[in-house]
Amino acid sequence: MPLGIRIFLAYFLFVGLAGWFVLGTVMDEIRPGVRQSTEETLVDTANLLAELLRDDVKRGTLAQGRLPxxxxxxxxxxxxADIWGVRKQAVNHRIYVTDARGVVLLDSAGEAVGQDYSRWNDVYLTLQGRYGARSTREVDGDPESSVMYVAAPIREGERIIGVVSVAKPNRTLLPYIERSQRRLAWLGGGLIGLGLLVGGLLSWWLSGSLRRLTRYAQAVSAGERAEVPRLRGGELGHLAEAVERMRVELEGKAYVERYVHTLTHELKSPLAAIRGAAELLEGEMPAAQRQRFVAHIDRESTRLQHLIERLLNLAQVEQRQGLEERVPIPVAPLLEELLQAQAARLQRNGLVARLDVDGDLRVRGERFLLRQALANLLENALDFAPAGAALVLSARAEGRAARIGVFNQGPPVPDYALPRLTERFYSLPRPASGRKSTGLGLNFVQEVAQLHGGSLQVANRDDGVEASLRLPLD
Incomplete structure (x- = not known):
């Protein structure tokens, strides 16, 4: 199970159980809370009535007065009355008064006058000088039919001469209780839902950051080019930086070791040729032969210089995990600049070059690297183009990418060689000299294309060969 889901499930259980417990506890407390508040109001009402009725009870004129x-x-x-959204259309208090023996003297309901209520807790406890209250069900087995009774003593000095009881049916409190419970349920559910949403977003962000870091580590372990993820949030950001530092250290060591072996292998042949020519020059020989060996040394030293320069350029590109800049680059001026740089060679070989470019076409990337890559493609085309051949530099938009092609007339690339052209140190003999190049140019172009999120393709055409770069449009 993914870590993000496990984190969310743990958060869900914690928030859900905590919310359920708290919400359930508060919901259970609403009913007794409302009843306690109502009882407190009944106490005040009963005591007020006890003072108002004291004189009539003392004189025995309660039934003859205006009170009934x-x-x-x-x-x-x-x-x-509209009480917080609940409509109250009738009064619900029942009031009855008893004498010092518990006999009902007055009943607002007109039901119990003359009856002995001395055994009911509200009257019984009050006559004993204690707090008198009771809750009695009007219908057996129906808890919603209970009625709350609260009594207060009617005193003459210190003597209790009667009791006044105020009753209120609990069913009249239900609308307020249910309304509070509904509101609390919606509010509590909303808060729990919000908490779960926040937890889900947090889990999604955390798991997404870990997935990005995992993909980066997997790409690095597979030897692929990958850009270190930019993660916000202290520990994850520090972890990404630590993984990047570790990658640089490990790759740097392996990279140096690999390139030392490669460079040693590639330098053996030209060094051996230079050393052999130098040994022969130590002896006596005709001037023409001596000049041939000197030229050979110069040619091999130039080859060494090109090899080292190409290796350095390739090493710089291969070590990169991303571009240093991404700017819009007009394609037409860049290709024109490259042709101008090769104008002397084009004229010397009698080559005809032309541009076929959309005038406003722009790609996004690092200009220096793209110029180097296209210069490599143009040099390859010049190497393989016979005298008097045509070269075409083209650029077209294809969907969301630009296709920049360098075409040269000439013999096709052998089928066996096409898949290997971008391999390091693989090269075909040049038609003019019969010698091979360093075999690093197309490998460099491929690395540059991948850095830009593009690709390199070399293919035979009807009358020549075309190398094309696909790069993202601006």
Whole structure:
């Protein structure tokens, strides 16, 4: 299982379980919290009524006063109140008053006058000087039918002469409880969802960064060119830098060792030729023969110089993991500049060169490297073009890439050689001299093309050979 998914699952379980526990606990606390608040209000109401009714109870005139009519009028009121989105259309309090023996003197519901309520907890406890309250179900087995009763003593001095009880059905609290639970459920669900989204994004970012770093390490281990990922975030960024430093150190050692072996092998032949010619020059010989050996030494030393220069250029490109700049480069002026640089050789060999380029075509890359790569292709074309042949430098847009071609009339490349042309030190004899080149030019061009995200192709055409570069358009 990918690390990002494992991190997300762990985060999901933690946030989900924590959210479920907290949300469930808060939801369970809403109902008793609302009832506790309501009970506190009933306590205040009962004590207020106890003070208001004290004189009537003491005189025994409670039933003859205006209070029964007031309570009946109170029970018929329709408040039409909008309480936080809940419509209240009726009053729900029941009020009854008992004497010091617990006998009901007054009942706003008109049901219990004359009945003995001394055994109900609200009356019983209050008559004993304690806090009296009870909750009684109107329908057996239905918890939603319970009614909350809170009582307060009616005192004459220190003596309790009666009890007033205020009742409220719990079902009238349900709309407020359910509304709070719905709002809390939506809010809690939203917060949990937001937390999971943040966790998912964090896991995606972390796993994506690790995948980029893994792909980079795999590419490096496979010997491919790869650019170190730019990762934000302390430890991951430091890890990427550490992997890059390790790659540079390891590749540098292997690279130097490989190139020392290669250079040693390639230098043996020209050095042996120079040494042999120098030994022969120590003896007596005709001037013409001496001149031939001197020319041979000069030619082989020039070959050594070219070999070393090409190896240095190739080493610089192969060690790169990316371009130093990416700027728009007009193709037509660049090709014209290359032809101007080879004007003397073109004239000397009687070659006819022409440009076939879209005037406003631009590619994106590093100008210095592209100039070197195209110069290599042009030199190859000049080497293999017979006297009087035609050279065509073309450039066309193909989709989202530009195709830059260097065509020369001449004999085709043998089929066996086509797949090997970009191999290091592989070269075909030049028609004019019969000698091979360093075999590093096309390998250098291929490296430059890959650095730019492009490709190199060499193919035979009807009357010649064309090397083409595909590069990203600007």
């Amino acid at each position: 009519d007031l309570l009946r009028a109170y029970g018929q009121r329709q408040p039409q």
